Amino acid sequence: MTELSYEAVVRTLRTAGCVFAEDEATLLLQSARSTDELAAMLERRVAGEPLEVVVGWASFCGLRIEIDPGVFVPRLRTEFLVDEAARLVELVRLVLPSDEPVVVLDLCCGSGALGVALAETLDTDVELYAVDIEPAAVACATRNVAPVGGLVLQGDLDEPLPDHLLGRVEVLLANVPYVPTRVIASMPTEARDHEPLVTLDGGPDGLDVLRRVAELAPRWLAPGGHVLVETSEGQADDACAAFEAAGLTARVAVDVDREATAIVGTLLAD
Template sequence: MSSSVYDPSSRSSLIATLRAAGCVFAEDEAELILAAARTPHEAAAMADRRAAGLPLELVVGWAEFAGLRITVEPGVFVPRRRTEFLVRQALAEVPGAQVVVDLCCGSGAVGAALAAALGPVELHAADIDPAAVRCARRNTAAAGGRVHEGDLFTALPAELRGRIDILAANVPYVPTGEVGLLPAEARDHEPLVALDGGADGLEVLRRVAAEAPRWLAPGGRLLIETSERQAPVAVEEFTAAGLSTRLAVDDELYAQVVIGTRAG
């Protein structure tokens, strides 16, 4: 990496570009761009992409999640910090999990984080989007993850039925009519399939909850992130599927995670 990337004029120029675009944390973002860039020209180009509205994670090529550096690529959902709460809940619920599935995996961040914390596990991930599958394969490779392309459970090997200890599903949950209200970073740069949860935002959650009991091991857990407004209905869907259900909330992260347990 060229040392000239780090000269004061480069840094101040990047900060000015980012600040003019309205980036609140311009100094911090400039440091991340400088660390990722190989030349001053590349750093300037990255700052210009960020100023044009590209999410910082896609500019630098990675996102921090649960202490890991998760590779992200254009067209792939960027993992949110609030979803770390889902990971913590899963680890607290099933600390000895042996079989883990990350459904609607996107970048594979949830599966990678669970595997990193649990140690050797049988890790599977699945997504309907080919770009997400490619990205997840990179992020779960160190854990020996197997990533499958397809629609929810149809993507998974049949041998997993009745064996899954942790089934984490970060399903899309934005109501169709509200997708246009999302911040431009999500609306313009992330795949619609990872955002749009149907008319009330719960269409994919319903499908997952209904089928999950056939895939969970006795005592296995299904965990899905949702919104505060949707949480009561989500709890009802889990209960209707025959799962013992509770809602976990983290007010600081604005995180709501519905947790369903298959009877032992």
């Protein structure tokens, strides 16, 4: 096969509608080990597969997170959940110093990116548990979580968690699906056709899974513990109401630069 030049790859990507064709071409050329592999990767990308799936990894919080086909790709805006969680942990440990590991639970973990990034960010030991319902995600997350010593479990939200975690979790991260069902059809092809529906579809108003997380969180959180979820600006009020109905205090956190909206729920100490 004739060698594919950088310019040829850029033209092909641009024709396919890739907005960042130059950056993508560079990454594809760096990742491919042969001209044939480059051609195959380019064909997959033009067909709509997420770039991160094509090259096998995503950049998240400065880390290289492995991504397999059929696994949700972590978005840049979701880094805000990690930043906010790290800030909260550091505040608590400043007021109440402890040598004990921070117990972190990552629900709907996908690739495991959030839990791994938080463990790598914190300047203290972390006891990490991650859960996903999708076998492909569990296999992928297991590889990503291994370097930080975490445990990945397969099941529906908290169903597979061991009882010894009850009342011990200091940070619960949940990158829940929050796209309303009726909106799925209008999403970009690379998400709609190449990521599991269960990672996108949040039900009629997008908050079905978020409400379930709000309901289960108080059982697992330690007093003063936090649960953080991503949502949209328009869903924030209803999401806060769901947290408050479950007995948590709730506030909205916003990162304008990353266009990220998060809900932070806290289990107040008695």
